[in-house]
Every structure is written in C-alpha cells, then in structure tokens.
Amino acid sequence: MSEIYRGRIAPTPSGPLHLGHARTFWTAQERARERGGVVALRNEDLDPDRCKPQFARQMLADLRWFGFAWQEGPDVGGPFAPYVQSERRALYLESWRSLAAAGAIYPSLHSRRDIAAALVAPHDEPNALDAEPIFPPALRAAPSSFEMPDEPGDVNWRFRVPDGELITFVDGRHGPVSRTAGVDFGDFLIWRKDGYPSYELAVVHDDHAMQITEVVRGDDLLTSTVRQILLYRTLGWQPPAFYHCELMRDAEGRRLAKRTEAVSLARLREAGRTPEELRAAW
Numbered sequence: 001m002s003e004i005y006r007g008r009i010a011p012t013p014s015g016p017l018h019l020g021h022a023r024t025f026w027t028a029q030e031r032a033r034e035r036g037g038v039v040a041l042r043n044e045d046l047d048p049d050r051c052k053p054q055f056a057r058q059m060l061a062d063l064r065w066f067g068f069a070w071q072e073g074p075d076v077g078g079p080f081a082p083y084v085q086s087e088r089r090a091l092y093l094e095s096w097r098s099l100a101a102a103g104a105i106y107p108s109l110h111s112r113r114d115i116a117a118a119l120v121a122p123h124d125e126p127n128a129l130d131a132e133p134i135f136p137p138a139l140r141a142a143p144s145s146f147e148m149p150d151e152p153g154d155v156n157w158r159f160r161v162p163d164g165e166l167i168t169f170v171d172g173r174h175g176p177v178s179r180t181a182g183v184d185f186g187d188f189l190i191w192r193k194d195g196y197p198s199y200e201l202a203v204v205h206d207d208h209a210m211q212i213t214e215v216v217r218g219d220d221l222l223t224s225t226v227r228q229i230l231l232y233r234t235l236g237w238q239p240p241a242f243y244h245c246e247l248m249r250d251a252e253g254r255r256l257a258k259r260t261e262a263v264s265l266a267r268l269r270e271a272g273r274t275p276e277e278l279r280a281a282w
Helices: 019-034 053-066 089-101 112-117 199-209 219-235 265-270 275-280
Strands: 006-009 038-041 105-108 156-159 166-171 175-180 188-191 214-218 241-245
Touching (some): 006 019, 089 199, 156 219, 219 241
Parallel strands (some): 214 241
Antiparallel strands (some): 156 188
16 A cells, blocks of 8 residues: 555546535545645546546546646546546456456346446445345355356356455544445445446456555445455455545435536536635535
C-alpha cells in the first residue's frame, strides 16, 4: 500500500451526474486534499448498453465545472493507466485466474436481472431496482462438477462466500460495520458470460492496482464493501480504508438517481446555479 494518501473518484458514464454524486466525490477530494494526497479519476464504463461516449465527455465537463481537479485520469494520464475500465479487461483476467486457482469461484446460471446487476454497484437498499438478491446456496456448482478452464468463456462465474462468517471492517464515518455471509449477502457475480468482469471484481482489482489507500463512496455500498473484503482476502491483498458518505435524497426520501434530471449538474449549470452556491447549501 502506498505511503502517500491516494483517493479516487470513480463515476459511471451511464447518464448525467447529479448533485449526490458531486457531494460524495467532493468528500473524496477534500479528504485527499486534507492529507496532501492524490486523486485519481477512473471511468467505470463496463456496461456497454448504458455507458455512452457522450456521457463520458459530459462527465468530465461537469466535474471540471464543479471544481474538481484530479492528478491522474483518462484525460491527463498517470502511472496506472489506462484509467478507463473498458480498456482493462486483460488485467481483470489476471484476477479471475487467481480466484480460479484458489478454488473460490464456480460457473453459474442465473437470472437476467443478476447479470445486469453485476455491472453496477449493488446498492444497499432492499427496494432498489439494482439491489442484488441473496443467491441460494443450493444452486452452487460443486467443485467436482466442472473442470476449471483457462478463460471464463461464455459462462457466468460466482464467488463462493463463507456461509455464516461474520465479516467486519471499520468505516471512517460509521465505525465498525458487520455483515454475515449467507445471511446479509450471498454468492456474488464476479464475471459475466458476455466477457465483462462484475463491478465487485473490477473495482477491487483497480483499487489495488492503482494503490488507492482510501475508498470514499455512498452509504448504499456498505454491504458491497464486505463482498470486496472477501475478494481482497482471497487474492492476498491488503484492503484500503473505507469511508461511506451519507446519501443525498429527494423529497420522498429516495436516494438521488441519474433519472432525477432536475438535480443533474448539467441542468443546474444551465439554470445559472454556481458550484459555490451548491456546495454552500451542503
């Protein structure tokens, strides 16, 4: 792990960034500045159906307008390039092979919803459209039922969680956070049959490879962090520190989503709002 504080901002270009993104990313940037650290911008564009080049261009423009400044990223380069996930598939295969060698993963058939959820962060809200259901252990493939290939191929792969184990980490905002494997979350996707790694595998690989020392993101990813800790442990890597921010919500108490265009940074900019004014309201 790097001795210099290394933070990251990791948006997904699947639509306009909104004010909730900005507040979480601003927290990440401020924590890096306070510690004299570095901020890396990573374009998490693994979903080819939702992530579009025009959103990636708008993402960079909106972040610059709001006052963000990163020292590494797809537009400025850096020692851990490429900073675009769709260009890092060969690197993710290395981690897949390590998990396969450890006997930690297995081929799996699952629903179309599971497949779609594997490309995005699995948010920690029971009624969220992108919440991932707990996978039934009875549907696991036994190690004796398949031969481990050299490539993932055209099949989906899941990580086998240690049922009943309590996994705990200390969050920078919440303090100790615990989840029980097989109860709070189940076997999760790490590779899709269409050739893409899941969110969980990609961010663990990238945060390790880019020497990120602290991951700052939203409260809805607390359970996702526990999944990722299992991946770090299996891969023999030291996890970074974690800080989970309070989510920004609408009048009905729902977390802001990219479909909430009224608070998109682009719409706020068009309305004549200034970044200073918006940040002051926090």
